[in-house]
Amino acid sequence: MYSWSYTFVPNNLRNMKVLKFGGTSVGSVKNMENVKNIINDGSKKIVVLSAMSGTTNTLVAIAKNVLEKEPNEAVDKINKLHEHYFVTIDELLKDVELNVKTKAYASEIFNFLLNSTYKDYSQELENKILAQGELLSTFMFNTYLNQEGISAALLPALDFMRINSAKDPDLFYIKEKFKTVIDAAPEANIYITQGFICLDEKGAVSNLQRGGSDYTATIIGAVIKAEEVQIWTDIDGMHNNDPRYVEKTHPISNLSFDEAAELAYFGAKILHPQTVLPVREDGIPVRLKNTMAPEALGTLISAETSENGIKAIAAKDNITAIKIKSGRMLQAHGFLKKVFEVFETYETSIDMITTSEVAVSLTIDDDRNLDKIVSDLEEFATIEVDKSQTIICLVGHSIVNHESTFKLFKILQDVKIRMISYGGSRNNISLLINSNDKLTTLNKLNDYLFELVTL
Ligand code: ADP
Ligand code: ASP
Ligand code: MG
Secondary structure (H helix, E strand, O other): OOOOOOOOOOOOOOOOEEEEEOOOOOOOHHHHHHHHHHHOOOOOEEEEEOOOOOHHHHHHHHHHHHHOOOHHHHHHHHHHHHHHHHHHHHHHOOOHHHHHHHHHHHHHHHHHHHHHOOOOOOHHHHHHHHHHHHHHHHHHHHHHHHHOOOOEEEEOHHHOOEEOOOOOEOHHHHHHHHHHHHHOOOOOOEEEEEOOEEEOOOOOEEEOOOOOHHHHHHHHHHHOOOOEEEEEEOOOOOEOOOOOOOOOOOEOOEEEHHHHHHHHHOOOOOOOOOOOHHHHOOOOOEEEEEOOOOOOOOEEEEOOOOOEEEEEEEEEEEEEEEEEEOHHHOOOOOHHHHHHHHHHHOOOOEEEEEEOOOEEEEEEOOOOOHHHHHHHHOOOOEEEEEEEEEEEEEEEEOOOOOHHHHHHHHHOOOOOOOEEEEEEEOOEEEEEEEHHHHHHHHHHHHHHHHOOOOO
């Protein structure tokens, strides 16, 4: 297996911090000013930026218009985006020369987008469209720092960030190229780069999937063996439940890498699912902070494990459950192997699995090859498929057999559970429910597990 860990890192790259700022953090001039104040402390650092909030969603919608041959709708969206950016540039850049230079750069991008609306759709074109948000935000922010007299340099992510054919970061390439781009700007104090965007193994523009700027930050962190990676966002750290669905949530001060990885993978939107992977091996801490409230403690993710018991709940939607029933399963060894081989053939990973004497139930979140999978399984079993399922994941250190976990089973009388996975690891209990029951289930779990409802 490829190791994230490196032994040699040039001295000029060691011990820097990597700070990533998300969409809201660069989403307005006021917030960009907050970012400037946070990063301008005199120490050399890498700053990774997302696109301004809302931009990538609009670019996704524009790409869809291209796919569906709706150029008028696309042009309308591009014009609105253009107007929004020019207003922001006027507010941000009072220096006339820098203002004109930035508008010229932005105009090139909007012209590219307009030209794209009449082209034939391809995945490559979509990826190029999606890349424009980060290119815009970093150019604007770098120019803003220049205007404010701060020594900054822009490192183009497409000059160093690359994924391989398995869509994993090509670490050897990234390390070599990163050193080259940074060496080209030795005098700068703050290095700004785009999150999310990268090249693929053929050199075409690609990306690290939605929310991927977090991943960019930890990949860079691993490559330079950063002292710390900080993810600055619009909330004061990882909360114990999803604040979009549950009212009474609170930030968690410490998480282990494993706990954070489980929560990110199972739907805690504050972190891209793979964020923790690059830095776990080297024990590089990841700190989650709030750009709008920098004094708040946030969450520290590190190799330390703190107290036992359930710490947080996350939910992952768009899950498909597959029940595989076979009379021949009874006492037949090799049955599960056959089942797994089908999923392996279609490169589809399984999240949850439960078995009984006559059936196996499992879940997948990537249903692109569902029809083929079902058809292969039907050669030796009867299949039932349930879409629109949600995995609720309870995470903490040593939660299996922990004294507080019994409360979980008390609430089972109140919520409908399709599957339950207990004991797979000591740090995770997963429940599969119908997505319609998600809101009630998250709230009930919150009341019972964290709000000390008497049972
Ligand atoms: P950014 O644009 O900075 O990357 P995101 O929107 O990707 O920000 O992530 C932050 C959001 O994640 C929060 O505003 C919050 O609504 C959502 N979120 C979901 N689950 C959690 C959680 N467990 N803790 C904190 N935030 C969460
Ligand atoms: N701008 C990208 C997105 O919206 C990447 C990110 O925000 O992390 O998905
Ligand atoms: Mg994000």
